[in-house]
Amino acid sequence: EVQLLESGGGLVQPGGSLRLSCAASGFTFSSYAMSWVRQAPGKGLEWVSAISGSGGSTYYADSVKGRFTISRDNSKNTLYLQMNSLRAEDTAVYYCAKDQGIAARLAEYFQHWGQGTLVTVSS
Amino acid sequence: DIQMTQSPSAMSASVGDRVTITCRASQGISNYLAWFQQKPGKVPKRLIYAASSLQSGVPSRFSGSGSGTEFTLTISSLQPEDFATYYCLQHNSYPRTFGQGTKLEIK
Numbered sequence: 001e002v003q004l005l006e007s008g009g010g011l012v013q014p015g016g017s018l019r020l021s022c023a024a025s026g027f028t029f030s031s032y033a034m035s036w037v038r039q040a041p042g043k044g045l046e047w048v049s050a051i052s053g054s055g056g057s058t059y060y061a062d063s064v065k066g067r068f069t070i071s072r073d074n075s076k077n078t079l080y081l082q083m084n085s086l087r088a089e090d091t092a093v094y095y096c097a098k099d100q101g102i103a104a105r106l107a108e109y110f111q112h113w114g115q116g117t118l119v120t121v122s123s
Numbered sequence: 124d125i126q127m128t129q130s131p132s133a134m135s136a137s138v139g140d141r142v143t144i145t146c147r148a149s150q151g152i153s154n155y156l157a158w159f160q161q162k163p164g165k166v167p168k169r170l171i172y173a174a175s176s177l178q179s180g181v182p183s184r185f186s187g188s189g190s191g192t193e194f195t196l197t198i199s200s201l202q203p204e205d206f207a208t209y210y211c212l213q214h215n216s217y218p219r220t221f222g223q224g225t226k227l228e229i230k
Contacts, residue, residue, distance in 0.1 A: 035219060045159075045167060045210050047219040059217035095166065100214070106173035109214045110157055113166050 002026040002112040004096050009117030016086050016121070022079040022096030022114055030054070030074040033099035035110075036081050038092035038119075046092075049081065050099055064090075086121045093118050125149050125213050129222025135230040136201055144196045144225045146211035151191045155215035158187055158196045162207045170209075171196065203229075 008020040022034070035050040049070040050059045058070050069082040079096050093116040101108045126149040136142050146156065154174035159167040169178050171187035174194055184199040198205055206229050211222040 037221075044208075044224040045161075045212075045221045047212075047221060050217060050219065061218050099219075106154070107176065109155075109172065110159075110212060111169055111172070111178070115166055 002098065004098065004112060004114035006094065006096055006114040006117040009094065009119045011120045011122065012086055013123050014087060014121055017082070017084045018086065018119060020081040020083065020094055020096075020117060020119070022081075024077045024079065024096075024098075027098070029072075029077040031102045032108075033101075034072065034079045035097045035099045036070065036079075037095045037097055037113075038090075039095070039116075040089070040092040043092075048094070051079070053102065083119070086119075088121050091119060091121045124218055125152060125216060125220055127211055127213055127220045127222040129211055129225055131225060132223060133226040133228065135228050137230045138201050138203060140201045142198045142201055142227065144209055144211075146189075146194045146196075146222045148192045148194075148213055148215075152213045152215035154190050155213060156187075156189070156194050157212045157214065158185075159210045159212065160205075160207045161210065167210065201227075 003025045005023045012018050030053050033052050036048040038046050038048050051070045055072050067085045071080045095116045096114045097110050098112040128147045130145050156174045158171040161167045170181050170185050175187045186197045188195050209225045
């Protein structure tokens, strides 16, 4: 059974930093790209960032480019999101989701999501 | 970047109604589109993948269609548990993009 478990959320002051983690199990982690998706309170879903299975390619939304860094440790089956220079508008629930597999089977994209971790940026 | 325009943003309907939600992509995405349902405080749940394939366990009253730039999600006969917010997602290319969401409320 695929499981994704986020952690690391919390309250941080504007300008501060936070690192989110997503522990994965139940599948061959290194064979899948992974994405972070966020949802501000009362707002819609916003894709944030993705990383290829090897970690060699990374992608970012314009809203976080230059401030957030996605990474992964395939030996630990863990995905990370380092968030720097945080702003009030980064306040959201952050989800990790299983993205494209090596075989690029359409049935696999975004089928599995974690339960989310809340990040609150406030003074 | 590919923009996804979803409509309507909100709608009211009654139990038993047929409902259609539309997503338009700013450029062709083949069938790299998924539909999600989200209820308050819950994780998004995938209903449809590959534009028209029904996720296992999802009731057959949900269906998806389209390819290229125009996509629809149809609920053939609304049930009380279907009142929620629905999102489309294109995963043809990065950055991935979601539609703005459609909040489906009880009339």
